[in-house]
Amino acid sequence: MIDLDALKKILGPDHVVADPAEVERRGRCLIPDVQRPEAFLYPGSLEEIQAVLRLANEKGFPLWPCGKGKNWGYGSATPARSGGAVMVLERMNRIWEVNETLAYAVIEPGVTYRQLHAHLQAHGHRLWTDCTDGPADGSVIGNALERGIGETPYGDHFENICGVEALLADGTLVRTGGGPLADNKTWNVHKWGVGPYLEGLFSQSNFGVVTKIGLWLMPAPERFVSCLFELNREEDFPRLIDALRRLAFAGALRSKVHLINDVTTFGVVAKNPRDLLEGAPCLTDERRAALRDKFNIAPWTFAAGLYGTGAQVRAAKALIRRELRALGRLWFIGDTLNRWIGRAVEFINKRPPAVAHRLSMLLFRKPLPCAAALPEMHAIEQGRPSDYFVKHAYMKRHGAKPPDNDIDPARDGCGGIWAGPVAPLEGRAVAGLVEHCRALARARQLDINFALMVSNPRSVILLTSLFYDKRDLEETRRVLALYNEIAESTQVLGYQQYRTSTAFMGRIFRTSPEFLDLARRLKTALDPKGVLAPGKYGLDPF
């Protein structure tokens, strides 16, 4: 049983939250069904976490660690099973080291994208961080351990971890890499260390509480150009996918391309996207086609960044043009053009709406919100975190449009849940999987926001974001049903998910009992009482 008095003694009363209303508020989440903890804990040091772990082992209550709890779409700060305590590590937010020459930082789990980026700027480091298009106040460590994907060439966040410090369930402090705890000169530069490579143990699992990581950062390139591509015809989608593979292999596209569908772009263009439905539960194919025509929106659009010397960027541009020119419209945006676009958008924005729309269509051949998104895209491809793209979570919310500042979809009743099956980066396979998901969505009368994330030249994550209004119970039920259908059917077809939500963790290894058995053997060895995050990714001791 959870022992609040003992916890308050360890952490101080301000850092133990058990008031039911406050627990409810802090456990708000975008996904449909949410398990509630009994308390939220906010330890401030290694020693405090160790004391909490000792107590949890002694009293037998579970602890669900998280960095900031902003894992929106996958369960935020809520556990896979009700009860126990969520341990939020946001007070441990020190940046221990930034090494400019070797391009890495050593950080704690409470460090956010916004904080890390600001720190690099403030100290004049010629280093870029990566970020996601999710909340700027998300935990860098949390996202990396859950294997989130960002935007730049450093967007495979787990890949860019080098050096993990963690507390095991019994409070033992360990470091990966096989080197000494102190004065290990290669802990953050030599990825595999010596002996078994164990950093993977702490990713998408519950084998320890990660308290520090080394994170590789990108040396600022001499030249940066962002790139936007709009596909002309839906039927060329498989050709586009094959071209993306070739461009990724050739190193012309090293950023983590996010290929989004028209539904996602509608969310940018509409002041309140729900209005686009005109009362219907979802967009029909015809309505989508009509909206695309009206706003000059492509069936698929992607942004990317090009990085390097002038000659390297030119070589990449030439390859991209060769592969994509025939398939759609390409924009390359350098810093100068980007500033010009920003100023033009500002100028147009001050005109009356009808005039502004006409001006924007004339100048950009796009509605003003699409043009206004270009500088945001240009920024995020440089790893500059912002909450701009989080507005998508308001996509299906009834009533008011998303706020301009202080965006908080969980607070505002937005619903969203994401399934992300992975496919080989081949046109036919990806097109087949997209159509499979669309057919399921049609039957449930729901829209899917697709973001196809090219995580490496060989595979793509088919992120299917299902947005809804959490206060609409009927829509919520339909979304949960569609989510389950997508997650289960793609799994049975042999497409594993890249990451999953607390709603699906109990089923993620249904088709792979041998793997679950192996992982549970390790869990039993490291946390025999199952104190840490029981049920996370289905993992419990035997």
Next chain:
Amino acid sequence: MIDLDALKKILGPDHVVADPAEVERRGRCLIPDVQRPEAFLYPGSLEEIQAVLRLANEKGFPLWPCGKGKNWGYGSATPARSGGAVMVLERMNRIWEVNETLAYAVIEPGVTYRQLHAHLQAHGHRLWTDCTDGPADGSVIGNALERGIGETPYGDHFENICGVEALLADGTLVRTGGGPLADNKTWNVHKWGVGPYLEGLFSQSNFGVVTKIGLWLMPAPERFVSCLFELNREEDFPRLIDALRRLAFAGALRSKVHLINDVTTFGVVAKNPRDLLEGAPCLTDERRAALRDKFNIAPWTFAAGLYGTGAQVRAAKALIRRELRALGRLWFIGDTLNRWIGRAVEFINKRPPAVAHRLSMLLFRKPLPCAAALPEMHAIEQGRPSDYFVKHAYMKRHGAKPPDNDIDPARDGCGGIWAGPVAPLEGRAVAGLVEHCRALARARQLDINFALMVSNPRSVILLTSLFYDKRDLEETRRVLALYNEIAESTQVLGYQQYRTSTAFMGRIFRTSPEFLDLARRLKTALDPKGVLAPGKYGLDPF
């Protein structure tokens, strides 16, 4: 106790070798002290391995698995502790799949570099494999699991594993990635799978017998150019290291640069390198300088490859010139020039030795063997395996020069042992570590063959190869003492080794008992009886 009769029943009598002379022969090895097994086993299938594992658990004898046993310099096919059976998996040498579009192969542990390369050529695949400068008949899986480093951008062999199938000590078949055993469509394309990433468990460890891996291959680039650089002055070594870091970060050098010292190049130029010593135990600094002058050899030399479109290769060349032009001599060799060099070498080679030498110095400003090495370098930067560079192992052998074919240093009495501390890729740190090792070698009157392998833009492996004549007991003793001094002192200074030999495995975690404890917990969970490779990387169950 090892049960030979039962093993012969399982594997067939031809696949169990216990004759002492034959065991001695198959256990020959370059490192000084070698532990002898009781038998060599050659299973031919998963089922046979499973039966052997069952027997080993029942009777309590250890099994040391290896692919081909060509792990020269680290212990070859010999175990960390005497006794038990070495299980060589060379009969399991099927190439299950080559996917040209997605650029990967699925292979068994007996597949060699030579075999994989020949297979790709024979089937006309536009894919390149990587290889090491070690034996062409080495196991691709064996090297990748030991985290060997090759030559091309795919030279971090462990990094390019995607999908591991292994048998645990109890015979359970597992696959990493969290997907089903059959019809997992992303096993070989999506690196991390879902749930904890467990491939690292099977690397530099003894947690399972790997029976299959997915290996990423490089799509043949449109253009390839090899690059040779010779440093003018030893005092610019730190500047060279810093330049290599910037070039690696900039993507201009993506191949795994091997920076070799003059001692290593002397091994190329001399018919029988031992003669260069003129009876002395090692080369003094003065003698090295004189030899460098005589043969026009640089204190440090590296080879690299450039890959991409014409424009990409040009951009890389421009960056390399910018960084290195002031420090030494650069050669860029395309396929045409390479053919021309090959023909010229062939022509010169037919002249009398004195004429040939003069012609070569005139044409290449190098002795003929150095010029003859250029096409070999050009080939290996394309991942074409050959035994050419293995000749180095004959460096200190008394008597005959290395054979032109059927090179087998273990058979021929060559000695060699390698310590590979890792350093941050910073000029001062690397220069300090080189000087530290040189001072130790001077005191022992030995030469070091350095190969600095840039495994990523942030770190470099300082491979110190100590060659000797195995039949010379006094020299062998000195080499072992120097090896121990290098391995132990660099470890104490905080420079972990990237990989170690059976001679050092018991000491590899001396400075990191917490890590050893964590790894042993996992070993206990997966192999409680310690049947698999006891003592490998110091790992035993509790």
